[in-house]
Amino acid sequence: MTAFVLVSGTFTGDWVWQEVAARLRESGAEVHPVTLTGMGDRRHLAGPDTDLETHVDDVVRLIDEVAAPQVVIVGHDYGIHPVLGAAGRRPARIARVVHLDVGIPQNGEPAARLVSDQAVRERLAGPADSDDEWRIQPPAADGWQRWGSTAGVPEDALTLLSDRAAPQPRATLTQPLELSAAASGLPSTGILCTANGSSIAVVQAMVGLGDPHLKALTDPRVTFFELATGHWPMLSAPGELAEVLLQAAAGEGHRLKAEASGEQPPHLRPFLLDIPEQHRERVGRLDLHLPDAEGPRPAVVFVHGGPVPAEMRPTPRDWPGFVGYAQYVASLGAVGVTLDHRLHGFGDYERAAEDVTAAVDLVRADPRVDGERVALWFFSGGGPLSADWLASPPRWLRCVAATYPVLAPLPSWGLADTRFRPATAVRKAGRLPIVLTRVELEMPEIAVTVGEFLAAAEDCEAAVEIVDVPGGHHGFETIDHTDPARDAVTRAVRSVLGHLRS
Incomplete structure (x- = not known):
């Protein structure tokens, strides 16, 4: 008994x-x-x-x-x-x-x-x-x-x-x-x-x-x-x-998988596209991936998710997925920016938001960047950081993108009454272009927040473009090396760059 x-x-x-x-x-x-x-x-x-x-x-x-x-x-x-x-x-x-x-x-x-x-x-x-x-x-x-x-x-x-x-x-x-x-x-x-x-x-x-x-x-x-x-x-x-x-x-239940010895964890596996190498320059907590082009160029700032442990190495700006995106936009003539922000726990969103703002200011001040043509692209648990930009878009922000994002804080995070609710902020976004990449096999608790966001966006007629990834998983860029996944990345990137050039 x-x-x-x-x-x-x-x-x-x-x-x-x-x-x-x-x-x-x-x-x-x-x-x-x-x-x-x-x-x-x-x-x-x-x-x-x-x-x-x-x-x-x-x-x-x-x-x-x-x-x-x-x-x-x-x-x-x-x-x-x-x-x-x-x-x-x-x-x-x-x-x-x-x-x-x-x-x-x-x-x-x-x-x-x-x-x-x-x-x-x-x-x-x-x-x-x-x-x-x-x-x-x-x-x-x-x-x-x-x-x-x-x-x-x-x-x-x-x-x-x-x-x-x-x-x-x-x-x-x-x-x-x-x-x-x-x-x-x-x-x-x-x-x-x-x-x-x-x-x-x-x-x-x-x-x-x-x-x-x-x-x-x-x-x-x-x-x-x-x-x-x-x-x-x-x-x-x-x-x-x-x-x-x-x-x-009785000792029953699901057992987690440990990575096999020598096996790369999913986030460190290769990017799904083969991109020509572009020049990369490190400035503080961010990296500039620079196109081979003259004159100030538009920029895309990629904001990673989390929380990510402070001691994690390599840090997100060196993860193949973010490097791949930044190199891809650089190969197409824009400046790609990867950065490390300090979202190490669910109580760190304010600090991470300050880091993102500081990074954007630094990018816009760089003479190689056209500071009037910038896009912000948020991933996963970085999604809540998009709320400030949606709620009050500056004139130079030409597009907000989000890929498998969390678009409302999950209940266990304790952030219900904070400003970090894109599903609420989108009602103030006006006609700011929003490119949302949605994976078919999303975690249900995250998919709920995406549904809430899209319902609010439809209600206020926000300018949302959805790029679906059939058979795609959360973090698909280094997991799902499939034609639909590659097509989704290509479509999303070209859509964002199109908004920067229009």
């Missing part, structure tokens, strides 16, 4: 697991939901000294009370922090750690780093403003989306979530996690909720970038599942969640 320990996230208590626990017990499992100090019906026990360590102690005590020799311990949202802290103290009692729609905490990092609500995350980064700030109030009934997608949660369950929510002690989110090697080495399962913006495909792509923090995810003892729901699956899909938890306990 499998024994489960269920630890809920911010503002909630053991009550949130009620239906999941019932389903698990019906299958014959032993289930122990946890109510952490200060949460649920223990809210009266909270105080300024209630911190992460308090909650780790809560989980350890419960593990010690369970008769089963081992438990599958589940952490949702913030709950993964006390789960990992407790697992480090009782590793022999843990059969598997389940991360329920939550990132991977690192040793020494506080839970605040994974809070999706950016405003709260920024507030937690500073000192408490007053003695009353020792706890974080739960969101209003219409504000839960800032803490994760509420997709699929019935209205009565959402009302219950608001009615039973308890303030979260601030120190539980700001005290760093002490993550032991024993806890890090335990078998684990990630359950990803696709409506919240995470999926196995996204994680596989991040692993492919070579982030050393994610290398452990390719261990065969690590498995993954997806649920087609929002961030609160215990309320929106309790039956499906219970079934997946039973499968996880």
Whole structure:
């Protein structure tokens, strides 16, 4: 008989697991939901000294009370922090750690780093403003989306979530996690909720970038599942969640692919077109790919996606895909520009936007560039950076292009109320030409944002040209060396250059 320990996230208590626990017990499992100090019906026990360590102690005590020799311990949202802290103290009692729609905490990092609500995350980064700030109030009934997608949660369950929510002690989110090697080495399962913006495909792509923090995810003892729901699956899909938890306990699930020794990761494979080599000049954080032509030339600035780890080498401006695009436009008479901006995490969009603006200013000031004829081309997670330019296009901006872009922040990013929403900004773009390259096999969570963008563009009659890539994947330029993919790149490039020359 499998024994489960269920630890809920911010503002909630053991009550949130009620239906999941019932389903698990019906299958014959032993289930122990946890109510952490200060949460649920223990809210009266909270105080300024209630911190992460308090909650780790809560989980350890419960593990010690369970008769089963081992438990599958589940952490949702913030709950993964006390789960990992407790697992480090009782590793022999843990059969598997389940991360329920939550990132991977690192040793020494506080839970605040994974809070999706950016405003709260920024507030937690500073000192408490007053003695009353020792706890974080739960969101209003219409504000839960800032803490994760509420997709699929019935209205009565959402009302219950608001009615039973308890303030979260601030120190539980700001005290760093002490993550032991024993806890890090335990078998684990990630359950990803696709409506919240995470999926196995996204994680596989991040692993492919070579982030050393994610290398452990390719261990065969690590498995993954997806649920087609929002961030609160215990309320929106309790039956499906219970079934997946039973499968996880049995060691089932998808295993990520590790790159074979000596194999190039997808983003470092060759560009799909064979381009004549053009002169390339490095200036600070950007490279100019220069045409063999006299006089100031129009320019295309290619803005990479992300987040990309700060330690990633080579950096995006040296990736074959971006170099290929820049060399291609240079071979056709325009200046191609690749750059490195500092989008290293979802909280870095403002800094990355400043980097892009500085790069554009530098490009336009170069005497070899016609500063009145510039296009900006955004890729993947760089898509939100197009919002400023769409919302207020300068006269010299002749075209905005986007390839397999994210065009509205995903719910788990915590950027719902920021300016980085191209799907909103397009309503102010006027007749600015927009060239959108759309891949047929796009990740569903990204495809939703493209659909939102196109609906808004149609409503305001924005000048959008769509270039479709049949059979194309996200990052197709170095993955899909097919005639339709090559044709799509050629069409998109020539369309952008056409707008620069008109």
